[in-house]
Protein backbone atom coordinates (compact mmCIF):
# COMPACT_ATOMS: atom_id res chain seq x y z
CA UNK A 207 0.00 0.00 0.00
CA UNK A 208 1.27 3.44 -0.92
CA UNK A 209 -1.51 5.47 0.73
CA UNK A 210 -2.54 6.62 -2.73
CA UNK A 211 -5.84 7.88 -4.09
CA UNK A 212 -9.10 7.02 -2.31
CA UNK A 213 -11.13 4.21 -3.82
CA UNK A 214 -14.86 4.84 -4.18
CA UNK A 215 -17.48 2.08 -4.08
CA UNK A 216 -21.16 2.01 -5.00
CA UNK A 217 -23.67 0.61 -2.49
CA UNK A 218 -24.34 -2.19 -4.95
CA UNK A 219 -20.69 -3.22 -5.02
CA UNK A 220 -20.41 -2.98 -1.22
CA UNK A 221 -23.52 -5.09 -0.67
CA UNK A 222 -21.86 -8.03 -2.43
CA UNK A 223 -19.25 -8.27 0.31
CA UNK A 224 -21.62 -9.64 2.91
CA UNK A 225 -19.56 -12.68 3.93
CA UNK A 226 -21.87 -14.92 1.88
CA UNK A 227 -21.84 -14.00 -1.81
CA UNK A 228 -18.25 -13.03 -1.14
CA UNK A 229 -16.24 -14.33 1.85
CA UNK A 230 -15.09 -10.80 2.78
CA UNK A 231 -17.16 -8.73 5.18
CA UNK A 232 -17.40 -5.04 4.37
CA UNK A 233 -19.28 -2.54 6.49
CA UNK A 234 -20.13 1.12 5.96
CA UNK A 235 -19.67 3.51 8.85
CA UNK A 236 -20.24 7.21 8.15
CA UNK A 237 -19.84 6.78 4.39
CA UNK A 238 -16.49 5.04 4.84
CA UNK A 239 -16.05 1.44 3.74
CA UNK A 240 -14.19 -1.01 5.98
CA UNK A 241 -13.16 -4.59 5.29
CA UNK A 242 -13.51 -5.95 8.82
CA UNK A 243 -13.17 -9.66 7.91
CA UNK A 244 -9.93 -10.02 9.84
CA UNK A 245 -11.35 -8.24 12.88
CA UNK A 246 -14.51 -10.29 13.33
CA UNK A 247 -12.98 -12.85 15.73
CA UNK A 248 -11.35 -10.10 17.79
CA UNK A 249 -14.48 -8.01 18.24
CA UNK A 250 -15.31 -7.82 21.99
CA UNK A 251 -19.00 -7.72 21.07
CA UNK A 252 -18.66 -10.89 18.98
CA UNK A 253 -18.61 -11.36 15.21
CA UNK A 254 -22.39 -11.53 14.81
CA UNK A 255 -22.95 -7.92 15.81
CA UNK A 256 -20.79 -6.87 12.89
CA UNK A 257 -21.84 -9.49 10.33
CA UNK A 258 -25.44 -8.43 10.84
CA UNK A 259 -24.41 -5.28 8.96
CA UNK A 260 -22.16 -6.99 6.45
CA UNK A 261 -22.38 -5.21 3.11
CA UNK A 262 -24.55 -2.53 4.71
CA UNK A 263 -24.49 0.70 6.70
CA UNK A 264 -24.07 0.02 10.43
CA UNK A 265 -23.37 3.62 11.47
CA UNK A 266 -26.37 3.92 13.77
CA UNK A 267 -25.65 0.68 15.60
CA UNK A 268 -21.92 1.39 15.83
CA UNK A 269 -22.64 4.81 17.34
CA UNK A 270 -25.42 3.50 19.57
CA UNK A 271 -22.91 1.41 21.46
CA UNK A 272 -20.66 4.45 21.93
CA UNK A 273 -17.38 2.82 20.92
CA UNK A 274 -14.22 4.06 22.62
CA UNK A 275 -11.48 6.13 20.96
CA UNK A 276 -9.43 2.91 20.87
CA UNK A 277 -12.16 1.19 18.91
CA UNK A 278 -12.20 4.05 16.41
CA UNK A 279 -8.43 3.86 16.12
CA UNK A 280 -8.67 0.13 15.48
CA UNK A 281 -11.33 0.75 12.88
CA UNK A 282 -9.03 3.01 10.84
CA UNK A 283 -6.80 0.02 10.07
CA UNK A 284 -9.56 -1.58 8.06
CA UNK A 285 -10.57 1.31 5.83
CA UNK A 286 -10.56 0.30 2.16
CA UNK A 287 -12.41 3.21 0.60
CA UNK A 288 -15.45 5.46 0.65
CA UNK A 289 -19.01 5.43 -0.67
CA UNK A 290 -19.36 7.20 -4.01
CA UNK A 291 -20.37 10.83 -3.59
CA UNK A 292 -23.86 10.41 -5.11
CA UNK A 293 -24.83 7.66 -2.67
CA UNK A 294 -23.57 9.15 0.57
CA UNK A 295 -25.90 9.68 3.47
CA UNK A 296 -24.20 12.88 4.46
CA UNK A 297 -24.41 14.35 0.99
CA UNK A 298 -28.11 15.14 1.23
CA UNK A 299 -27.57 17.13 4.42
CA UNK A 300 -24.70 18.99 2.85
CA UNK A 301 -26.67 19.89 -0.24
CA UNK A 302 -29.55 21.01 2.02
CA UNK A 303 -27.15 23.33 3.74
CA UNK A 304 -25.89 24.52 0.39
CA UNK A 305 -29.47 25.27 -0.65
CA UNK A 306 -30.04 27.22 2.56
CA UNK A 307 -26.86 29.18 1.98
CA UNK A 308 -27.96 29.97 -1.57
CA UNK A 309 -31.31 31.15 -0.28
CA UNK A 310 -29.68 33.40 2.28
CA UNK A 311 -27.47 34.76 -0.44
CA UNK A 312 -30.48 35.72 -2.54
CA UNK A 313 -32.04 37.54 0.42
CA UNK A 314 -29.12 39.92 0.48
CA UNK A 315 -29.65 43.25 -1.35
CA UNK A 316 -28.74 42.83 -4.98
CA UNK A 317 -27.22 45.44 -7.23
CA UNK A 318 -30.77 46.06 -8.49
CA UNK A 319 -31.87 47.19 -5.04
CA UNK A 320 -28.91 49.51 -4.88
CA UNK A 321 -29.78 50.97 -8.29
CA UNK A 322 -33.34 51.44 -7.07
CA UNK A 323 -32.12 53.31 -4.00
CA UNK A 324 -29.89 55.49 -6.18
CA UNK A 325 -32.72 56.37 -8.54
CA UNK A 326 -34.87 57.37 -5.56
CA UNK A 327 -32.16 59.68 -4.39
CA UNK A 328 -31.76 61.23 -7.86
CA UNK A 329 -35.52 61.80 -8.14
CA UNK A 330 -35.51 63.57 -4.78
CA UNK A 331 -32.42 65.65 -5.58
CA UNK A 332 -33.74 66.51 -9.06
CA UNK A 333 -37.04 67.47 -7.50
CA UNK A 334 -35.20 69.74 -5.09
CA UNK A 335 -33.11 71.29 -7.92
CA UNK A 336 -36.01 71.68 -10.26
Ligand code: HEM
Nearest residue numbers: 242245250251255256259264267268271273274277280281
Ligand atom coordinates in the same frame (compact mmCIF):
# COMPACT_ATOMS: atom_id res chain seq x y z
C1 HEM B 1 -22.33 -2.17 13.49
C2 HEM B 1 -21.23 -2.75 13.93
C3 HEM B 1 -20.87 -2.91 15.38
C4 HEM B 1 -21.68 -3.09 16.47
C5 HEM B 1 -23.19 -3.17 16.50
C6 HEM B 1 -20.82 -3.18 17.62
C7 HEM B 1 -21.23 -3.38 18.91
C8 HEM B 1 -20.42 -3.54 20.01
C9 HEM B 1 -20.85 -3.90 21.34
C10 HEM B 1 -22.29 -4.18 21.76
C11 HEM B 1 -19.76 -3.94 22.13
C12 HEM B 1 -19.75 -4.27 23.63
C13 HEM B 1 -19.27 -5.66 23.86
C14 HEM B 1 -19.24 -6.00 25.33
O1 HEM B 1 -18.76 -5.17 26.10
O2 HEM B 1 -19.71 -7.08 25.67
C15 HEM B 1 -18.63 -3.58 21.31
C16 HEM B 1 -17.34 -3.44 21.78
C17 HEM B 1 -16.28 -3.08 21.01
N1 HEM B 1 -16.29 -2.92 19.65
FE1 HEM B 1 -17.88 -3.01 18.43
N2 HEM B 1 -19.50 -3.06 17.23
C18 HEM B 1 -19.52 -2.90 15.87
C19 HEM B 1 -18.42 -2.77 15.07
C20 HEM B 1 -17.13 -2.63 15.51
C21 HEM B 1 -15.99 -2.43 14.65
C22 HEM B 1 -16.05 -2.40 13.12
C23 HEM B 1 -14.91 -2.27 15.45
C24 HEM B 1 -13.46 -2.05 15.12
C25 HEM B 1 -12.88 -2.39 13.99
C26 HEM B 1 -15.37 -2.42 16.82
C27 HEM B 1 -14.59 -2.36 17.96
C28 HEM B 1 -15.01 -2.59 19.24
C29 HEM B 1 -14.15 -2.52 20.42
C30 HEM B 1 -12.65 -2.19 20.43
C31 HEM B 1 -14.96 -2.81 21.52
C32 HEM B 1 -14.53 -2.82 23.01
C33 HEM B 1 -15.15 -1.61 23.73
C34 HEM B 1 -14.61 -0.29 23.16
O3 HEM B 1 -13.38 -0.13 23.12
O4 HEM B 1 -15.43 0.55 22.78
N3 HEM B 1 -16.74 -2.62 16.82
N4 HEM B 1 -19.06 -3.36 20.03
